[in-house]
Structures are given as C-alpha cells and as structure tokens.
Amino acid sequence: MILDSIHSPEDIRALDQNQLPQLCKELRQFLLENVSKTGGHFSSNLGVVELTVAIHRVFDTAHDRLVFDVGHQAYVHKALTGRQALFSTLRQLDGLSGFPKPHESVHDAFIAGHASNSVSVALGMARARTLQHQDYQVMALIGDGALTGGLAYEGLNNVGASGEHMIVLLNDNGMSIDPNVGALPNHLSKLRSKPAYYHFKKWYRGLFGESPSQSAIYRFNHRLKTSLKKTLWPGSTLFEDMGFTYLGPIDGHDLPRLCDMLTWAKELTGPVVVHVHTQKGKGYAFAERDPGKFHGIAPFDPETGLLKKAPGETFSSVFGKTLSDCAGEDSRICAITAAMEEGTGLTVFEQAHPERFFDVGIAEGHGVSMAAGMAKQGMIPVFAVYSTFLQRSYDMLVHDVALQKLHVVLGVDRAGLVGADGETHHGCLDVSYLTSIPGFTVLCPASFAELRTMLHQALFEIDGPVAIRYPRGGEGVFNADTSTQAAVRLKDGRQAVLITYGTLVEQALSAAEELERSGISTRVVKLNRIAPLDTAAILRETERAKTVLILEDCFENGSVGQQLAAAMEEAGQCCPHMILQNLKDHFAPEGTVDQLRHRFGLDADGVVKTVKEAMSCEQ
Numbered sequence: 121m122i123l124d125s126i127h128s129p130e131d132i133r134a135l136d137q138n139q140l141p142q143l144c145k146e147l148r149q150f151l152l153e154n155v156s157k158t159g160g161h162f163s164s165n166l167g168v169v170e171l172t173v174a175i176h177r178v179f180d181t182a183h184d185r186l187v188f189d190v191g192h193q194a195y196v197h198k199a200l201t202g203r204q205a206l207f208s209t210l211r212q213l214d215g216l217s218g219f220p221k222p223h224e225s226v227h228d229a230f231i232a233g234h235a236s237n238s239v240s241v242a243l244g245m246a247r248a249r250t251l252q253h254q255d256y257q258v259m260a261l262i263g264d265g266a267l268t269g270g271l272a273y274e275g276l277n278n279v280g281a282s283g284e285h286m287i288v289l290l291n292d293n294g295m296s297i298d299p300n301v302g303a304l305p306n307h308l309s310k311l312r313s314k315p316a317y318y319h320f321k322k323w324y325r326g327l328f329g330e331s332p333s334q335s336a337i338y339r340f341n342h343r344l345k346t347s348l349k350k351t352l353w354p355g356s357t358l359f360e361d362m363g364f365t366y367l368g369p370i371d372g373h374d375l376p377r378l379c380d381m382l383t384w385a386k387e388l389t390g391p392v393v394v395h396v397h398t399q400k401g402k403g404y405a406f407a408e409r410d411p412g413k414f415h416g417i418a419p420f421d422p423e424t425g426l427l428k429k430a431p432g433e434t435f436s437s438v439f440g441k442t443l444s445d446c447a448g449e450d451s452r453i454c455a456i457t458a459a460m461e462e463g464t465g466l467t468v469f470e471q472a473h474p475e476r477f478f479d480v481g482i483a484e485g486h487g488v489s490m491a492a493g494m495a496k497q498g499m500i501p502v503f504a505v506y507s508t509f510l511q512r513s514y515d516m517l518v519h520d521v522a523l524q525k526l527h528v529v530l531g532v533d534r535a536g537l538v539g540a541d542g543e544t545h546h547g548c549l550d551v552s553y554l555t556s557i558p559g560f561t562v563l564c565p566a567s568f569a570e571l572r573t574m575l576h577q578a579l580f581e582i583d584g585p586v587a588i589r590y591p592r593g594g595e596g597v598f599n600a601d602t603s604t605q606a607a608v609r610l611k612d613g614r615q616a617v618l619i620t621y622g623t624l625v626e627q628a629l630s631a632a633e634e635l636e637r638s639g640i641s642t643r644v645v646k647l648n649r650i651a652p653l654d655t656a657a658i659l660r661e662t663e664r665a666k667t668v669l670i671l672e673d674c675f676e677n678g679s680v681g682q683q684l685a686a687a688m689e690e691a692g693q694c695c696p697h698m699i700l701q702n703l704k705d706h707f708a709p710e711g712t713v714d715q716l717r718h719r720f721g722l723d724a725d726g727v728v729k730t731v732k733e734a735m736s737c738e739q
C-alpha cells in the first residue's frame with residue numbers, strides 16, 4: 121500500500137509520478153472504509169482526492185497557507201498530513217475533528233466550518249505576508265456552493281483590487297449539498313461548456329511559454345482585452361473582469377494537468393483563480409448517483425450504500441410537513457432555505473408548493489432580508505435555518521425585520537448542541553442573539569406535538585417576528601403538548617426549582633425524580649416561550665425557593681438564566697442558591713449530544729450533583 125508509506129506531504133512529493141493514480145485509488149478506499157463506519161462528509165472528499173494530492177505535490181502546507189472553505193472536504197488533506205491513524209475517532213469526543221483545526225496540525229492553516237469566508241481569510245494572510253516581508257503562498261480552496269455566499273464576493277472584490285498574489289482554487293462540482301442554485305452556477309457552467317474559447321486561450325498562452333503573465337506582450341494584451349471589454353475579444357470571465365488571472369477550467373481528476381496548472385499559478389504574480397471541475401462523490405457509485413445523500417452521512421454499509429440505522433422522524437421533518445400543510449391552507453405562506461433544503465425538512469414543501477419555495481444559496485443574510493421584503497408586501501415568509509448559520513444574519517434580523525416589526529417566521533433548526541460537527545456548528549448563541557432583539561417572540565417546543573402547535577401560533581396568532589427553536593434529531597419520551605402556556609409547571613415540589621425549555625426538559629424531569637429519591641422535593645417548570653419571558657408567572661414559581669437551577673445548552677452571557685436572575689433580583693426575590701447550569705463560556709467540541717451534555721453537567725446527573733452540592737452547603 122502506497123498510502124501506508126505517507127506520513128507527511130514530503131512522502132507524497134517523493135513519490136514517482138506513476139505511483140500517484142494508485143495513491144488516489146487507495147485514498148478513496150480509505151475514505152470509504154472509515155466514513156462508512158464513523159459517518160461524516162463523504163461526497164466532497166471523494167471529489168477532491170486528485171486536487172488535494174496535487175496541492176501537496178506543488179505546495180508545502182506547513183509553510184504555505186491553505187485555507188479551506190467550510191472545511192468539510194479536508195479529510196484527504198488530514199490523511200496525507202499524518203492523521204490516518206486517527207480516522208477511527210473521526211467526529212467523536214476528543215477524537216479527530218471533521219474540520220480543519222490548527223491545534224491538530226501545522227498543515228491546518230485556519231479553523232473552518234461555515235461557508236464563504238476563505239477568500240477573505242486568505243487575503244488577510246497574504247496582506248500579513250507582504251507587510252512582514254515574508255515569502256509563502258496563500259490559497260483559498262472554495263466550492264461553487266460556497267461561492268453563492270455574499271461574503272465570498274466581498275473577498276473577491278477586495279482581492280481583485282489588492283494586487284496581492286494569492287490563489288483561489290475554485291472546486292466546481294455543480295453541487296452545493298443539493299444541486300447548486302442561482303446565476304453564478306450558470307456562469308460557471310457556461311465557462312465549462314465553452315471549450316473552443318479555452319482551447320484558443322491555451323494556444324494563445326502557449327505562444328508566451330509556460331508562464332505567460334510574465335510576458336510583456338501577454339500583459340499588454342491582457343490590459344487591452346480588459347479595456348476593450350468583450351467587444352473585440354471572444355469572451356471573458358467574471359474573475360478576469362474582477363482583476364484575477366483565470367486558469368481553467370481544468371479536469372479536476374487529471375492529476376498531471378492539475379500539477380502543471382498549480383505550478384503555473386504559483387509562478388504568476390497577483391491574484392489568480394484556478395477553476396477546477398470535479399465530480400462530487402467520484403469513485404463510489406452510490407455517491408456518484410446521489411452525492412447529496414452522501415454529503416454528510418451517518419454510518420452506512422459500504423456494499424449497499426444503505427444507512428446502518430434507518431432515520432426516524434425528526435423535528436425538521438415535522439416542521440417541513442406541518443409548514444407544507446399550512447401552506448396548503450394559506451397561499452401567503454412561503455418557505456425559504458439557505459442551501460439546506462433536505463436538512464431543514466423542506467423537501468416536502470418544495471414538492472407540494474414549488475412556486476412558493478425559495479433556495480437562496482448559502483446566503484443567510486440575504487434570506488432574512490428577502491423574507492423581510494416579502495412580509496412587508498403581505499406574504500408570510502418562513503425561513504428554516506440552522507441556528508449556527510443564522511448567526512450570519514444578526515444585523516438583518518435587527519435592521520430589516522425587527523425595526524419594522526415584520527411578521528417573519530424563523531424555524532431555528534439545530535438549536536443547542538448538535539453533536540459530531542462540533543464547535544463551529546453548535547447552536548449555542550441563538551438564545552442570546554434572538555432574545556436580545558426587541559419585539560422578537562421565541563418559542564421552544566420539547567415535542568413534535570408542541571412544534572406543530574407552536575408553528576400554527578407563529579403563523580396565525582402572533583404578530584411581528586417569531587422564532588421557533590428546536591434541536592437536531594427526534595423527540596424523546598416527552599411527547600405532551602403544553603404549549604398553551606408560556607411557562608408551565610410539570611412537577612410540583614418545595615425545596616428546589618428546576619427551570620428549563622426545549623428537550624432539556626427530559627433531563628430536568630429525570631433529575632427531579634432522582635432528587636426526590638434522595639429526599640429533595642423538586643419542582644420542574646418548563647418554559648414554552650423565552651421571549652418575551654412571562655416573568656410574573658415564573659416569579660410565582662420561584663417565590664421562597666432556596667435553590668433555583670436554570671438548565672440551558674447555550675453560553676451564559678445573554679442566557680435565560682441570566683435574564684431570570686436579574687428579574688428575581690429586581691423583584692426582591694432572594695434565592696440563596698441561584699444556579700445557572702449552562703455552557704458558561706466554553707465552545708463545546710465534537711461528540712454525541714449525550715456525551716457533551718454529560719461533560720458540561722447539562723444532563724440529569726449533572727443537575728442532581730449541582731443541586732445536592734448547593735443544598736449540602738445549607739446544612
């Protein structure tokens with residue numbers, strides 16, 4: 121096995137050219153063996169095998185800086201940079217992360233997880249290099265999906281004018297998670313389908329040797345072409361118009377050609393785009409046929425491509441189905457996704473009401489502003505979006521939605537801890553950023569039944585902006601519907617009061633049972649609405665309690681606990697043991713949700729322990 125002999129990228133550079141196809145084959149087999157066991161991002165990694173090998177043949181990523189966009193396609197890079205042995209721990213607690221992490225390796229230049237920032241980060245590095253009079257290459261590896269995000273254009277715009285030498289490696293597979301959307305993919309596909317123009321360009325560059333941009337005649341012609349725009353020249357690309365040297369499109373599975381083009385890009389000066397055409401899922405028939413299914417996949421049988429555990433109903437699927445049913449009754453209801461149709465459960469809506477379904481691409485800020493425009497003109501837009509990605513839209517929520525009290529409904533999916541994606545993906549900020557915006561109603565279902573009722577409330581009963589936040593996955597044993605009250609007592613008790621919301625209610629109920637067994641009479645209060653808080657109702661529940669614990673899977677700053685503690689103090693309620701049980705200021709790593717809850721004391725055991733400790737101080 122050639123792969124067994126690769127311990128660092130130097131070993132790749134030492135290989136003979138004719139050994140590389142075998143290395144690529146082994147890498148695909150390695151990905152299949154590992155990801156089928158652990159789950160993870162599969163299709164994108166299969167697609168970048170040759171590109172990653174070529175990068176390591178031409179560049180030294182210990183010194184040169186390779187900035188991944190999203191970073192879900194970094195598995196091949198990890199396997200080639202000394203981390204093969206860790207793949208059995210991929211995306212697990214204290215294991216190998218599924219995303220680039222500088223703490224794991226000097227070859228990981230920057231943390232990634234969210235899309236479209238790589239060009240900006242890379243430009244920052246290129247500027248630092250220039251200011252520090254250093255000499256290294258900087259690359260941004262960005263997909264065509266990530267290129268639908270506005271941040272990418274802010275970066276390209278700035279790079280194009282900067283004159284800094286850096287390389288944008290555009291990995292164009294025609295896919296986001298699902299087929300890519302919008303005008304840009306059309307532009308890229310036109311570039312791919314204009315071979316005559318590119319054969320001409322290749323011939324023309326050939327006239328000036330391997331590095332044509334070094335040639336004065338080439339540079340003169342380039343300036344002439346730019347100034348004459350497209351009138352006298354047979355076509356130009358968005359990138360060239362923005363000031364980049366454009367190389368491509370290149371077959372991203374043709375390794376020798378990739379190596380040549382990367383070497384050329386390295387020799388050029390100024391900003392360069394290398395447009396690489398790859399196939400998402402390449403080399404594994406099931407993923408080639410359905411790259412979206414294998415984009416991020418749970419453990420599966422490599423022989424059949426079938427999931428090892430059939431997926432059950434989830435909060436997302438219940439949300440999508442309920443919304444689609446409601447849209448059948450009210451033609452004002454529209455659904456918006458930012459490139460997460462399947463993940464947010466909206467496929468059923470898209471099939472039933474295609475004319476009212478909008479995939480805006482990886483553009484959460486635009487999604488919110490577009491929803492605001494729709495609401496202003498009398499529609500009822502519902503934006504289903506992961507909590508962590510909605511962070512991108514904070515200003516739009518304030519400026520475009522809340523200021524005008526517009527009736528925009530947010531389905532805030534993946535709220536709280538999400539599991540294996542780790543620190544970049546947990547939804548641990550929406551509580552603070554949504555409840556801090558004046559006029560927002562924030563609802564928190566703990567069961568499917570509550571989600572259905574709350575969605576009806578949000579669509580038809582509540583004015584102004586409304587967010588419903590729900591977690592990744594399915595409901596637990598709690599399946600009641602208590603959603604008619606903002607705060608509801610689920611269990612009575614005198615000594616300790618546990619307050620929580622969402623599916624953490626199960627942890628609170630289990631903890632209360634355990635505390636009762638230890639002789640501590642415990643009350644459980646469930647909040648169905650965390651903004652505006654029904655402070656009067658909650659203060660009635662906490663009156664005279666000696667121990668109050670507020671359980672949440674979010675950061676402490678801006679948490680409901682902090683808000684309630686302030687309300688209690690203002691009301692003159694003096695509680696000797698006021699406990700805020702949350703993540704404090706820790707970014708949670710990857711792991712299962714249960715493991716993470718346990719680690720941060722957010723499960724029943726953690727609650728019992730904390731309450732007992734607090735109460736033992738009393739005696």
Ligand SMILES: Cc1ncc(C[n+]2csc(CCOP(=O)(O)OP(=O)(O)O)c2C)c(N)n1
Pocket residue numbers: 164190192193233234235262263264265266267293295296297400458459460482509512
């Ligand atoms: C801000 C943000 N929104 C959404 C996502 C979810 N997401 C992860 S990968 C992806 C598709 C990216 O497509 P592309 O960049 O073309 O890479 P490919 O998967 O095709 O390799 C999306 C939508 C994200 N990571 N960040």
Ligand SMILES: CC(=O)[C@@H](O)[C@H](O)COP(=O)(O)O
Pocket residue numbers: 161190192233415416463534538541592
């Ligand atoms: C890389 C990325 O951001 C997405 O692919 C994300 O991992 C999806 O998460 P879910 O598995 O929760 O849909």
Ligand SMILES: [Mg+2]
Pocket residue numbers: 263264265266291292293294295296
């Ligand atoms: Mg893509």
